[in-house]
Amino acid sequence: MTYSVPRLPEEPDPDLRSKGSRRVSGWLLWEVFIRPRRGLHHVHAGSLHAPDGEIALQSARDVYTRRGEGVSLWVVPSSEITSSDAADAASLFDPTSEKPFRDATFYQVPDEVEWL
Amino acid sequence: MANERSFVTISVVSAQHPGRARFEALLAAEEKVEPADWMPEGYRKTLIRQIAQHAHSEVIGMQPEGNWISRAPTLKRKAILMAKVQDEAGHGLYLYSAAETLGITRDEMVRLLHEGKQKYSSIFNYPTLSWADIGCIGWLVDGAAITNQVMLTRCSFGPYARGMVRICKEESFHQRQGFQIMETLCRGSAEQREMAQDGLGRWWWPSLMMFGPHDSDSTHSDQSMAWKIKRVSNDDLRQQFVDMTVPQADYLGLTVPDPELRWNPERGHYDFGEIDWDEFWAVVRGNGPMNRERIAHKRAAWYDGAWVRKAASAYAARHTGQVG
Numbered sequence: 001m002t003y004s005v006p007r008l009p010e011e012p013d014p015d016l017r018s019k020g021s022r023r024v025s026g027w028l029l030w031e032v033f034i035r036p037r038r039g040l041h042h043v044h045a046g047s048l049h050a051p052d053g054e055i056a057l058q059s060a061r062d063v064y065t066r067r068g069e070g071v072s073l074w075v076v077p078s079s080e081i082t083s084s085d086a087a088d089a090a091s092l093f094d095p096t097s098e099k100p101f102r103d104a105t106f107y108q109v110p111d112e113v114e115w116l
Numbered sequence: 117m118a119n120e121r122s123f124v125t126i127s128v129v130s131a132q133h134p135g136r137a138r139f140e141a142l143l144a145a146e147e148k149v150e151p152a153d154w155m156p157e158g159y160r161k162t163l164i165r166q167i168a169q170h171a172h173s174e175v176i177g178m179q180p181e182g183n184w185i186s187r188a189p190t191l192k193r194k195a196i197l198m199a200k201v202q203d204e205a206g207h208g209l210y211l212y213s214a215a216e217t218l219g220i221t222r223d224e225m226v227r228l229l230h231e232g233k234q235k236y237s238s239i240f241n242y243p244t245l246s247w248a249d250i251g252c253i254g255w256l257v258d259g260a261a262i263t264n265q266v267m268l269t270r271c272s273f274g275p276y277a278r279g280m281v282r283i284c285k286e287e288s289f290h291q292r293q294g295f296q297i298m299e300t301l302c303r304g305s306a307e308q309r310e311m312a313q314d315g316l317g318r319w320w321w322p323s324l325m326m327f328g329p330h331d332s333d334s335t336h337s338d339q340s341m342a343w344k345i346k347r348v349s350n351d352d353l354r355q356q357f358v359d360m361t362v363p364q365a366d367y368l369g370l371t372v373p374d375p376e377l378r379w380n381p382e383r384g385h386y387d388f389g390e391i392d393w394d395e396f397w398a399v400v401r402g403n404g405p406m407n408r409e410r411i412a413h414k415r416a417a418w419y420d421g422a423w424v425r426k427a428a429s430a431y432a433a434r435h436t437g438q439v440g
Contacts, residue, residue, distance in 0.1 A: 005169055005235040006329055006400060007336060026429060047213045049222065051432035063206050086152040
């Protein structure tokens with residue numbers, strides 16, 4: 001438990017009024033990307049709230065890079081990200097598995113042939 | 117395992133939503149459920165409640181330790197304690213972000229905390245009376261938290277599990293620095309050893325309480341286990357913590373305040389005494405030593421900080437034209 005305090009019989013189910021809203025105190029939600037070191041991609045690390053990009057960057061530094069996690073940060077408003085629909089995953093990504101010939105392991109190479 | 121009643125609930129509802137089959141297939145395959153996936157309303161609500169409480173615990177947990185920043189015995193200890201308290205703030209933020217993916221805003225969670233409608237771990241309703249208490253929080257409280265959080269890295273909800281991985285990495289520093297404080301005290305003067313023993317005396321039982329009621333009295337555990345939110349039972353986690361910690365106390369030369377504590381070679385575990393459940397429920401109900409003060413302090417900090425949030429919004433509005 002620790003983080004699930006036991007439910008008292010009289011505990012009400014809180015009324016979650018703001019369901020679905022993505023804004024906090026009028027601040028935008030930002031996604032944070034970190035480049036671990038030069039030569040690597042920026043990788044998604046998490047999100048945070050900030051009124052603008054400048055403060056988002058500063059907060060990202062404080063929240064996500066306290067232990068030398070990276071050398072560069074990107075912050076992007078979450079609302080600017082267009083994502084694929086999880087429900088479409090089958091139709092979007094399935095054709096890949098039907099084309100195993102795209103992978104090098106599909107092809108047999110004679111043992112005596114080198115450098116292939 | 118799910119009890120008979122929750123099993124019936126599941127089978128009745130499964131006929132109603134096509135997403136349920138996929139949800140249950142994900143759970144069965146030990147795959148993570150992500151925010152965009154269909155999930156039962158009960159699963160969503162249980163997670164919001166638990167992750168919000170977890171986030172609030174990290175945030176409120178800054179208070180008992182913050183209490184000692186100005187009185188840390190050396191500059192080095194002060195710097196370490198500040199880094200640790202800063203980590204707790206960061207952990208709260210990771211967790212609020214995870215909860216937000218379930219469709220609740222941070223403002224809403226803060227409001228529910230301030231109104232007493234969402235709780236935080238009862239352990240933070242105990243006071244930090246001496247420097248040894250800072251050692252005990254790191255060693256015992258963070259030790260108990262790690263036991264719990266390592267389990268939660270295998271939680272079925274993706275954002276929560278990922279947050280736990282990050283938190284666990286940082287938390288091991290917390291536990292070690294706590295143990296080191298205790299070790300230093302135990303190697304010190306008679307008075308310092310006494311301080312360490314007094315700290316253990318006060319923090320041992322509340323730390324065991326962190327694992328919650330007995331499995332037999334834990335009404336919502338079955339469902340959480342079935343949903344793979346929770347992977348190990350309260351009693352099993354508590355036993356694991358006792359087995360790990362008692363030898364550490366022995367090493368420090370401290371006495372665990374439990375006359376019934378003894379190694380049971382047949383079970384391969386320590387046997388230990390019964391928790392004072394009256395105290396446990398009193399603190400959950402809001403009557404612990406520090407419940408009122410913790411929330412009053414949290415609310416005051418939130419309202420005192422309002423001008424900073426307003427100023428940041430006004431600055432952003434002026435420079436980017438965004439509505440703050």
